[in-house]
Amino acid sequence: MSEQLELSPKKKLLLIDGNSVAFRAFFALHSQLDRFTNHDGLHTNAIYAFKTMLDHVIKAVHPDKALVAFDAGKTTFRTAKYSDYKGGRSKTPEELSEQMPYLRELLTGYGIKSYDLKDWEADDIIGTLAREGEAEDYQVIIVTGDRDLTQLTTDKTTVAITQKGVSEIEYYTPAHVQEKFGLTPTQIIDMKGLTGDTSDNYPGVTKVGEKTAIKLLTQFETVEGVYEHLDDIKQSKMKDHLIEDHDQAVMSKDLATIRTNAPLAVHLADIDYTGPDLDKLISFYKQMDFNNFLKQLQNAGLSLDLGDETPEQTLKDISCTELTAHNLDLLANFTDEVSFILEMPDENYHLSTFAGVVVTDGKQTLVSREIDLLQTAEFKALLENDQIKKNVFNAKAQYVGLNRLGVKLAGIDFDLLLVSYLLDTNDNSNDLGSLAQQHGYVEVETDEAVYGKGAKRGLPDDDTVFFNHLARKALAIQNLHDDLFKELATNEQTDLYRNIELPLTLVLADMEIAGVRVDTDQLIAMREKFKEQLATLQQTIYQEAGEEFNINSTKQLGVILFEKMKLPVIKKTKTGYSTSVDVLEQLASQVPIVENILAYRGLAKLQSTYIEGLLKVVHSRDQKVHTRYLQTLTQTGRLSSVDPNLQNIPIQTQQGREIRKAFVPSHEGWQIFSSDYSQVELRVLAHITGDANLQEAFREDEDIHAATARRIFGLTSNDEVTPLMRRQAKATNFGIVYGISDYGLSQNLGISRQEAKQFIETYFREYPDVKKYTEDVVTQAQKDGYVETITHRRRYLPDINAKSFNQRSFAARTAMNTPIQGSAADIIKIAMINMQKALKDAGLKATMLLQIHDELVFEAPLEEIPKLEQLVPSVMDSAVKLAIPLKVESAHGDSWYDAKG
Numbered sequence: 001m002s003e004q005l006e007l008s009p010k011k012k013l014l015l016i017d018g019n020s021v022a023f024r025a026f027f028a029l030h031s032q033l034d035r036f037t038n039h040d041g042l043h044t045n046a047i048y049a050f051k052t053m054l055d056h057v058i059k060a061v062h063p064d065k066a067l068v069a070f071d072a073g074k075t076t077f078r079t080a081k082y083s084d085y086k087g088g089r090s091k092t093p094e095e096l097s098e099q100m101p102y103l104r105e106l107l108t109g110y111g112i113k114s115y116d117l118k119d120w121e122a123d124d125i126i127g128t129l130a131r132e133g134e135a136e137d138y139q140v141i142i143v144t145g146d147r148d149l150t151q152l153t154t155d156k157t158t159v160a161i162t163q164k165g166v167s168e169i170e171y172y173t174p175a176h177v178q179e180k181f182g183l184t185p186t187q188i189i190d191m192k193g194l195t196g197d198t199s200d201n202y203p204g205v206t207k208v209g210e211k212t213a214i215k216l217l218t219q220f221e222t223v224e225g226v227y228e229h230l231d232d233i234k235q236s237k238m239k240d241h242l243i244e245d246h247d248q249a250v251m252s253k254d255l256a257t258i259r260t261n262a263p264l265a266v267h268l269a270d271i272d273y274t275g276p277d278l279d280k281l282i283s284f285y286k287q288m289d290f291n292n293f294l295k296q297l298q299n300a301g302l303s304l305d306l307g308d309e310t311p312e313q314t315l316k317d318i319s320c321t322e323l324t325a326h327n328l329d330l331l332a333n334f335t336d337e338v339s340f341i342l343e344m345p346d347e348n349y350h351l352s353t354f355a356g357v358v359v360t361d362g363k364q365t366l367v368s369r370e371i372d373l374l375q376t377a378e379f380k381a382l383l384e385n386d387q388i389k390k391n392v393f394n395a396k397a398q399y400v401g402l403n404r405l406g407v408k409l410a411g412i413d414f415d416l417l418l419v420s421y422l423l424d425t426n427d428n429s430n431d432l433g434s435l436a437q438q439h440g441y442v443e444v445e446t447d448e449a450v451y452g453k454g455a456k457r458g459l460p461d462d463d464t465v466f467f468n469h470l471a472r473k474a475l476a477i478q479n480l481h482d483d484l485f486k487e488l489a490t491n492e493q494t495d496l497y498r499n500i501e502l503p504l505t506l507v508l509a510d511m512e513i514a515g516v517r518v519d520t521d522q523l524i525a526m527r528e529k530f531k532e533q534l535a536t537l538q539q540t541i542y543q544e545a546g547e548e549f550n551i552n553s554t555k556q557l558g559v560i561l562f563e564k565m566k567l568p569v570i571k572k573t574k575t576g577y578s579t580s581v582d583v584l585e586q587l588a589s590q591v592p593i594v595e596n597i598l599a600y601r602g603l604a605k606l607q608s609t610y611i612e613g614l615l616k617v618v619h620s621r622d623q624k625v626h627t628r629y630l631q632t633l634t635q636t637g638r639l640s641s642v643d644p645n646l647q648n649i650p651i652q653t654q655q656g657r658e659i660r661k662a663f664v665p666s667h668e669g670w671q672i673f674s675s676d677y678s679q680v681e682l683r684v685l686a687h688i689t690g691d692a693n694l695q696e697a698f699r700e701d702e703d704i705h706a707a708t709a710r711r712i713f714g715l716t717s718n719d720e721v722t723p724l725m726r727r728q729a730k731a732t733n734f735g736i737v738y739g740i741s742d743y744g745l746s747q748n749l750g751i752s753r754q755e756a757k758q759f760i761e762t763y764f765r766e767y768p769d770v771k772k773y774t775e776d777v778v779t780q781a782q783k784d785g786y787v788e789t790i791t792h793r794r795r796y797l798p799d800i801n802a803k804s805f806n807q808r809s810f811a812a813r814t815a816m817n818t819p820i821q822g823s824a825a826d827i828i829k830i831a832m833i834n835m836q837k838a839l840k841d842a843g844l845k846a847t848m849l850l851q852i853h854d855e856l857v858f859e860a861p862l863e864e865i866p867k868l869e870q871l872v873p874s875v876m877d878s879a880v881k882l883a884i885p886l887k888v889e890s891a892h893g894d895s896w897y898d899a900k901g
Contacts, residue, residue, distance in 0.1 A: 005060055005061075005141070005158060005160070005169075005171045007061070007062075007139065008139050010137060010138060010139040011064040011065070011136075011137070011138045011139070012061050012062060012063045012064050012065075012138065012139050012140075012141065013063065013064070013065045013066070013129070013130075013133035013138040013139070013140045013141070013268070014057065014058075014061050014063035014065070014066040014067075014141050014143070014273070015066075015067055015068075015069065015126045015129055015130060015133075015140065015141070015142045015143070016057070016066075016067070016068040016069070016112075016142075016143045016144070017068075017069060017122050017123070017126060017142070017143065017144035017145070017146060017149065018068040018069055018070040018071075018103070018114060018122060019070055019071045019122055020122070020144045020145040020146045021050060021053060021143060021144065021145055021162060022046050022050055022096065022099075022100065022103055023096070023145060024049075024145040024162050025045075025046045025047075025048075025049035025050040025052075025053060026045060026046035026049070026093070026095070026096040026099070028045075028049045029045035029046075029048060029049050029438075036048055038287065038288050038289040039289055042098060042099070042102070042288075043095040043096075043098060043099060044099065044102075044288050044289070044290070045095075045099075046096055046099045046103070047099050047102055047103055047106055047288060048288075048290065050103055050106065051106060051290075051293065052437065053143070053162065054106075054110060054112075055443075056169075057141075057143055057160070058110075061141050063141070063273045064138070064272070064273060065133075065138070065268055065271045065272055065273055066112045066113070066271060066273040067112065067113050067114070067115055067125075067129060067266070067271045068107055068112055068113070068114045068115075069114075069115055069116065069122035069123075069125035069126050069129075070100075070104075070114060070115070070116040070122055071116060071121050071122050072116040072117055072118045072119070072120065073118070074086070075119065076119050076120060076121055077119050077120065078121070078255050081251070081254065081255065082202060082251060082255060084201055084202075085200060085201060085202060085255060086199075086200050086201050087201045102284075102288070105280075105284055106284060108277070108280060109276055109277055109280040109281035109283075109284045110276045110277075110281065111273060111274055111275055111276050111277055112273060113266065113270065113271045115264075115265075115266050117262060117263075117264060117265070120259070120262050123146070123148065123149060123258045124258055124259040124260075124262040125262055125264060126142055126144075126149065126152070126258075127152055127258040127259055127260040127262070128259065128260050128261060128262040128264055129264070129266075129267075129268070129271075130142060130152055130157050130260070131260040132267060132268055133156075133157075133268060134154065134156045134157060136268055137156075138156070138268075139156060139157075139158075140156055140157040140158070141157075141158050141160060142157065142158070142159045142160065143160045143162070143169075144159065144160070144161060144162070145161065145162045146161075147161055147188075148188070148192065148197070148200075148256065148258070149161075149258065150172045150177055150185060150188050151185050151186060151188040151189050151256075151257075151258060152185065152258060153172050153173055153174050153176075153177055153185040154174065154185070155173075155174065158171055158172065158173055159171075159172040160172070181214060182214055182218060183214060183217060183218075187217050187221070187222070188256075189253055189256050189257050190213075190217050190221075190222045190223045190253060191210065191213045191214065191217060192204070192252060192253065192255075192256035193223040193249050193250070193252045193253025193254075193256060194208045194212075194213035194216065194217070194223060194226070194249055194252075195208055195209060195210055195213045196248075196252050197252075197256065200255070200256075202251070202252045202255045202256075203245070203248045203252060204245070204248060204249060204252045205241050205242055205245040205248065205249050206241040206244070206245055207237070207238070207241055208238065208241065208242075212238065223249050223250065223253050226242065226249075227242070227246060227249075230242065230243065278297070281297070282294065282297065285297075291483075292439065292441070292483070295479070319365065320358075320365050320366070320367045320467045320468065320471045321364065321365065321366050321367070322366075322367060322368060322463070322467065323357075323366040323367065323368040323370070323373060324368065324370065324373075325370070325373065325376075328373065328376060328378040328379070329378070330364070330366060331359070331366070331378045331379060331381070331382050332378070333361075333364060334359065334361055334364075334382055334388065335388065336361070336388065336389070337361060337388065337389040337390075337391065337413070338359050338360060338361050338382070338388065338389070338390060338391065339359070339360050339361075339362075339390075339391040339392070339474045339475070339477040339478040339481075340357075340358070340359045340383070340390050340391070340392055340398070340474070341357065341358050341359075341392065341393065341398070341470060341473060341474050341477075342354060342357050342371075342374070342398055342401045342402060343355040343356040343357065343358070343470060344397065344401050345447070345451060345457070345459060347430075348628065348643050349397040349400050349401050349628070350400060350404075350512065350626045350628065350643075352401070354371040354401065354405075355369070355459050355466075356368060356369045356371075356459075356466060356467075356470055357370075357371065357373070357374060357470075358467075358470040358471055358473070358474045359382070359474070360471065360474045360475055360478060361478070362475065362478045362479070365471045365474065365475065367467040367470050367471055369463070369466070371405070374402065374405050374407055375405055375406060375407065379407070380407055383402065383407055383408075383409055383410070384407065384408050384409070384410050385410065385411060386410035386411040387411065388411050389411055389412075389413035389414075390409065390410075390411050390412045390413060390414075391413060391414040391415075391416070391477045391478055391481050392412060392414070392415055392416070392477065393415070393416045393417050393432045393435075393473070393477055394415065394417045394430070395409075395412045395415040395417075395418065395502070395505045395506070395509075396505045396506070396508055396509045396512070396629075396631065398412075399412075399505075399506060399509040400509050400512060400513060403509070403513055412502065412506075414477070414481045414484075414485070415502060415505065416432065416435060416476075416477050416480060416484070417430070417432075417435070417632055418497065418501050418502065418505065418631065418632060419484045419485070419488060419497060420435050420438075420439075420484065420632075421631075421632035422488065422491075422493050422496060422497055422501065422793070422794070423484065423487050423488065423491065423493075423794075424794075424796055425634075425635040425637075425794075425795055425796070426635065426795075426796055426798070428632045428633060428635075430632070431446050431447055431448070432444070432447070432473045432476065432477070433445050433446035433447060433449070433450075433473065434446050436472075436473070436476035436480070439476075439480055439483070439484070441472075441476045441479070441480070443472065444472045444473060444476045445469060445472070450465070450466075450469045491792065491794060492792045493792050493793075493794065495791070495792075496791045496792055496793060500791060500826065500829050500830060500833065501631065501829075503833045504631070504829050504832060504833055505631060507832050507833055507836045507848070508629045508631065508639075508832075510836070510848075511629070511848055511849060511850070511851070512626050512627065512628060512629065513626070514847050514848075514849060515619070515622065515624030515625060515626040515627075515666075515849075516624055516625055516627075516646075516663055516666075516849045516850060516857075516859075517622075517623055517624050517663070517664050517665060517666040517859075518614060518618045518623060518624065518625055518662050518663060518664070519661075519662045519663075519664050519895075520615060520618055520623065520662075522661055522662040522664075523611055523614060523615055523659075523662045524615070526611055526658065526659070526661075526662070527607065527611045527612070527615075530603055530606060530607045530611065530655070531607070533603055534600065534603055534604060534607065537596055537599055537600045537603065538551065538600065540596050541593055541596050541597060541600060544591070544592060544593035544596065545560050545564070545565075545593060546564075547560075551597065551600055552604075554575075554576070554577075554578075554579050555575070555576055557579045557597070558576050558577030558578075558579055559577075560593075561577070561579065561587070561593075561594070562577050565591065565593070567587055567590060567591065567594075568587075570583045570586055570587070571583055581598070581601075584597060584598050585598070602653065602655075603655060606650065606655055606656060606659065610649060610650070610656075610659050611659070613644055614644060614659075614662070617643065617644050622666075624666065625644055625646070626643075627641045627642065627643060627644060627645070627646050627850075628641070628642050628643050629641055629851070630642060634825075635795050635818070636795070636817075636818055636821045636822040636825055637789065637793050637821075637822045637825035637826060637829070638821065638822075638825045638853075639825070639829075639851055641852075646850060646852065647852050647853060651900075657897060657900075657901065658897060659897075660895065660896040660897035660900060661895050661896075661897040661898075662895070663895060663896035663897075664894065664895045664896075665859040665860075665894075666859060667859075667861070669861060669862055670859050670860060670861050670862065671859070671860060671862055671865055671892045671893060671894060671899075672857060672858070672859055672892060672893060672894070672895055672896050672898070672899045673846070673857070673858040673859070673860050673865060673868050673872070673890065673891075673892040673899065674855060674856070674857050674858070674890065674891055674892070674896070674899040674900050675855065675856050675858075675872045675873060675876055675888050675889070675890040676854055676855040676856075676888065676889050676890075677824075677827070677828065677854040677855075677876065677886065677887070677888055678887040678888065678889055679698075679704055679887070680824045680827060680828070680854050680886065681734075681737055681820050681821060681824045682694075682698075682704055682733055682734075682737070683698055683882060683884055683885075683886060683887075684790075684820050684823045684824050684827070684882070685736075685737055685770065685773075685820050686698055686882075686883070686884050687790075687882040687883045687884060688773060688790070688819060688820065688823070689767075689769045689770045689772070689773040690769050690883065691767045691768070691769035691770050691773075692769070693711070693766060693767055694767050694769075694770065695883060695884045698884040698885070699884055699885070701887075703726075704733065705726050705729045705730040705733060706721045706726055706729070708729040708730075708732065708733050708763070708766075709721045709725040709726050709728070709729035711762070711763075711766035711767075712725075712728070712729055712732065712759055712762050712763060712766070713725055727749075728749055728751075728759065731745065731748050731749050732745065732759050732760065732763055735748065735760075736760070736763060736770060736774075737816075737817060737820050737821075738813065738816075738817050739774070739812065739813030739814075739815075739816040739817055740760075740813075742754075742756040742757035742760055743756070745759060745760065773816075774816050777815050777816055777819065778800075778812045778815050778816065780815075781797050781800045781811070781812075781815040782800050782801055785797060785798070785800065787814075787815050787818050787819050788819065789818070789819050789822035789823040789825075789826050790819075790823040790826060790880065791823070791826045793822050793825075793826060795814070795818045795822065797811045797814060797815055798811075799811040800812065800815060824854065826880070827879050827880050827886070828851065828854060828856070828876075828879070830879040830880060831856070831875060831876045831879035832848065832851060832856065834875050834878075834879060835848060835856065835872065835875050835876070836848060838871060838875050839871075842867070842871065844860065844864050844867065844868075844871075845860065845861055845864060846858050846859065846860035846861075846864050846868055847859055847860070855900075856872070856876070857896060857899075858872070865892050868890075868892075869890055869892075872888070872890060873888040873890055876888045
């Protein structure tokens with residue numbers, strides 16, 4: 001939040017822009033639309049998120065009076081002035097429209113009056129009541145998703161703009177408006193007069209954007225002031241537009257002005273806020289199937305009949321016991337199931353400090369800042385006992401953190417982070433508080449809210465604040481356990497969690513702990529070699545340019561290439577000429593300097609990102625890097641590597657591949673062993689589509705790209721497939737997997753769009769079941785709202801039925817690709833789990849070190865290499881049974897480079 005809400009001792013008036021916040025609420029949980037329906041089939045996502053916002057705001061403001069204003073209809077006094085006002089807006093989604101009457105019921109239950117006024121907008125109701133409140137000396141807080149209302153800010157009125165979803169809010173005061181825009185609140189109206197508003201569909205002045213408008217208003221204060229001083233503005237296209245669009249600017253300013261004198265039938269005396277009507281609220285929650293909200297009321301002390309539901313630990317009034325060396329016997333009470341958090345405030349849990357610990361069974365909650373207690377016999381007996389179920393957030397982080405303390409966490413049952421990710425990959429927050437809020441526990445704050453962010457980040461000194469935060473988080477984990485497991489079962493994802501994701505997280509933890517050895521001498525030698533090569537390239541570029549300049553400066557490079565050397569301008573940006581890689585590649589054949597600049601850039605990136613970057617993260621203790629695998633980041637299920645990213649080490653150039661020379665075994669007499677799936681995504685495509693021709697090529701162990709080339713170009717078995725044909729067939733094979741268009745394929749191959757279209761049509765003719773799959777999977781996604789992999793990994797596609805062609809097309813391509821790419825991710829994950837077990841069962845010293853896309857990298861004693869050559873491919877080949885065989889290629893050597901080249 002850029003501006004904190006500062007409350008005065010005055011009485012508080014809360015005004016909420018109902019339509020705007022409802023719209024934000026709907027789209028905040030739009031990806032979960034199908035999950036938010038009640039027993040009557042009513043969508044409830046907007047109601048749910050709106051309720052969450054109300055809780056946040058009421059808790060922050062404690063209003064004395066409150067009102068939610070709604071628009072009465074499409075026709076207002078503004079449409080009478082300008083018939084196209086708001087004319088460009090798409091129709092409100094039916095799923096939102098059906099919820100609007102129930103939002104009013106929610107407000108009635110909360111004891112908050114709602115109001116609309118024919119021919120007027122909600123903004124005008126709010127503006128009028130805000131000024132009434134100011135006159136009666138109230139502090140006014142306006143909540144909206146519409147930045148236009150910032151014009152109402154005064155020293156008595158704060159406008160709270162919902163930012164992300166409905167829970168993250170930016171508070172606008174006159175000072176913040178000035179800081180943000182360099183304008184006064186009333187000048188917001190003038191800015192709208194000059195720029196117009198695409199959302200409300202009024203025009204403003206042609207080609208005058210926000211930046212230009214602010215510049216004009218800084219100089220001339222108002223729209224009227226601009227026109228009074230037209231003679232002071234030098235001749236330009238902008239001046240011509242100002243002259244031509246005078247009437248539009250005046251009209252737009254009028255349309256943008258929020259009225260503060262609307263003829264309201266409600267006034268301050270009618271909108272007292274005295275709290276919720278609990279009977280109405282309980283009835284409403286039951287109607288909406290909001291069981292979490294019913295539990296909150298129950299936890300607050302209300303006696304409710306919730307059927308089979310049992311009372312749960314309150315999160316509002318937490319009773320914590322501080323754990324010390326003198327009361328460790330309390331840990332013996334935990335014998336069945338506990339939620340546990342080792343708090344590590346830094347993202348990289350390999351290096352983070354340890355801040356505190358909390359353990360709870362829902363009845364008793366123990367908290368402490370004394371990390372040494374974890375190493376006591378009493379705590380170890382709890383954490384290392386696999387018969388006591390552990391519920392955690394981010395099991396891998398907890399496992400690694402405890403391992404640093406010499407404790408081996410066992411019995412992990414529920415990982416809130418993993419389960420939430422599987423239920424919806426679109427909402428993959430790494431903050432426990434944020435996820436808890438999404439699931440109804442709004443009183444659990446985010447870490448950022450408690451610890452701050454950036455340079456201001458720090459743990460609370462107050463034990464009560466810190467312990468309550470830890471306890472709330474642990475209790476949220478405990479309370480969400482049953483509900484989220486039920487959702488997994490409904491989605492047929494229990495096996496995916498139990499048999500793949502949860503076991504994998506421990507495999508990844510062991511890999512991260514093991515780390516991979518890096519020969520820093522090798523990196524330092526490469527750094528010196530690259531430094532010399534860069535210096536040589538630099539001098540060559542200077543000679544070709546005829547002068548010295550900053551090669552890294554886009555502006556200076558643009559002047560050299562396009563002004564001095566007169567090369568054709570391919571693309572421009574707001575700041576000048578584009579010198580992006582794609583632009584330079586198009587120019588490379590024209591003059592040598594461009595090719596040398598591309599080489600310079602590539603080498604400079606290797607030097608800074610990979611050589612220097614790796615040297616910074618090699619641990620001094622063991623000369624290893626300990627990457628972190630992000631298991632809940634991608635929407636396809638692929639793993640990502642960070643700190644450092646070992647999946648992006650470039651292999652397209654010899655210089656990039658040489659970086660892998662620095663990755664070596666950690667013991668003398670050992671080697672690096674690598675096994676890589678061959679064409680796994682295309683094999684999955686052949687399996688899922690059932691296409692006979694595609695499957696035949698794999699069963700015959702043909703080069704799939706050569707086989708496709710023969711079909712695309714109509715070759716016989718005796719005809720030669722040229723390298724160019726194979727390259728074009730390869731691009732088509734993978735392009736089809738990613739739902740590529742004829743335009744995209746033409747750009748990739750440097751051919752005409754017509755030729756690319758012909759390739760795709762021929763491909764689909766030769767592989768007809770692939771074409772059928774691409775059509776069927778999109779149709780199914782449009783019906784279900786999601787697609788799945790072979791293990792029921794699910795990806796929701798909120799834009800699959802969007803009105804926007806671009807959004808809809810992207811969602812369709814995603815629908816085609818996700819089951820393929822996601823299933824390939826499933827396969828290697830299963831292989832990793834099986835591989836870890838196989839190494840242990842065989843009693844081998846070999847260690848799995850890295851997963852790089854479809855490749856697994858190990859280190860092993862030289863004498864175990866022959867065993868690995870048999871064991872690893874057999875385990876990887878049998879990870880899943882497809883309609884066609886999986887194929888694995890293996891190699892080994894003294895370094896990763898020697899193994900892979």
